[in-house]
Amino acid sequence: MRPETIHAWLSLYTAVAILAGMCSLLSAIRMGWELKTGAYTIKTGSRTELALALPKLWLRFNVLYLTGLPAVAFVAVSYIYYIGIGTFDPGPMVK
Numbered sequence: 001m002r003p004e005t006i007h008a009w010l011s012l013y014t015a016v017a018i019l020a021g022m023c024s025l026l027s028a029i030r031m032g033w034e035l036k037t038g039a040y041t042i043k044t045g046s047r048t049e050l051a052l053a054l055p056k057l058w059l060r061f062n063v064l065y066l067t068g069l070p071a072v073a074f075v076a077v078s079y080i081y082y083i084g085i086g087t088f089d090p091g092p093m094v095k
Helices: 003-037 047-051 053-066 069-083
Strands: none
Touching (some): 003 053, 047 053
């Protein structure tokens, strides 16, 4: 691969990784805030409800995390458009 192609792919993966980390952190903060303020409550009265508390928290975290998907996709597509789709082409296979 050409050095420009490698650099373009590494830059794209780095940007997406940073944005995914930001989405994860902000989702955890928002979930904590919702639990603290009572906007999202989990019942723990019975053993069944207590056993389902962790999966419910995990599901809520994932829903909040996926709300950041449009922003990540927009940044990735904007970067690809800015750099040019041809830059990401690895070229012919060399044997």
